[in-house]
Amino acid sequence: MKLNFQIVLSFDLDFTLIDNREGIINSFNYALQKYNLPQSGTEDIVKMIGVPLDEMFSKVTDFDSSLLCSAFREYYSSEGIFQVKLFPRVRDLLKKLKKSFVLGIITSKKEELAIKLLKDLKIASNFDFILGEIETRKGKTHPDLIQFLLEKYFNYQFVIIGDHLKDKKLAEKLGCPFVGVLTGNHSENDLKSNMNNVKTMILKSVQEITIDKIYSLF
Template sequence: MNDQIVISFDLDFTLIDNTEGILNSFKYAFQSYKLKPIDDAILEKTIGEPLQEVFCRFTNIEPNLLIAAFRDYYRKKGIYQVKLYDGVIHVLSTLKENDFILGIVTSKKRELAVKLTKYLKIFPFFDFIQGESETIKYKTDPLLKEFFHTPFPPQNYNYIIVGDHVTDRNLAEMLNCPFIGVLTGHQSNSTLKNGTLSYVEILSHISDLGVKIIKNVIKSSKRKKVKN
């Protein structure tokens, strides 16, 4: 019997607006190697993707060099150029009060994600924070299945992934669980919803998320699995 619910959130454009810090980190990386700057509007659409993929798309320079420069700026300055979306504290407080297990899976380095959540005073809400590490490199890394299944075996727990990007939805697909997409990123409703077997619920903003929606998503997802 699946009784407990594990809700895993993305960070950027889901819980936080870190646009300024990320764009400035990109600018610093490009300037460090005297590369032509990329338009902010183009770079914004890449937020949430693995840095290696982004830098390979725009340059021929060894991506690890640019990633190191990016992270150097972000660690020192960019991490503080951030703000929580309105309503985040209320949402997390309400879910925690209702005994949901809350976590984060992000493409950021884990230590940066921990530092950021502590800076924003939301760290105590989360039971786990997983980011890029020596063993886990991206959101659909097969090792993430083990990361979820070991402490939260699927026969006893329901999972929900919440995020703004297709990579978050792909994580939901890998875990065979529902996905709640928020439209505060750069992905459209149709992009987040179409072409997946997972049950998908779309919200305009994270502040729309509540206990009733979570429970309805679990029920609807189970009905969809029965039909399939």
């Protein structure tokens, strides 16, 4: 199938391309332990992954969340970031998709950490852009991020791929299709929830993406 436009595939990172539960759990409990606070159970932490870090801490303690976030990042930037693994066959999938599409990353991680992680996993070269949080641009739907994408790729179509409703919200902002994967904490019903008629495809995992499935969205 041949289209008369090019397509940008933008991937989420956590629980879409990578499984980083171990690093997040260890970093979260390191922060709590540093201030002599009770540690949280693995399942409780995993259920919260995907919400902003300060909100995660606010759910378990009234202690200063800014201090806990700093402690989390202290551990995560040196150790936790490397306690991660690619989902099966992701490396080969990216190489294949890159032949037909422009690939990018939009993540809630700090941008410098995201770049560091992708380089360590040796997949950074597959992506034309890696956008994470910086001091002046926080959140996947920040106006500056939307503007960057629409200006740089003004004659392209987008597809947003992720495991979280925040990814679908980004698709709504861009007026493009959304591919939801069930490797995170959201159910199929969650990801199918109507959001101004965002065209949605749900897959069990990112490994199920094919070139034909992407073309079928247009």
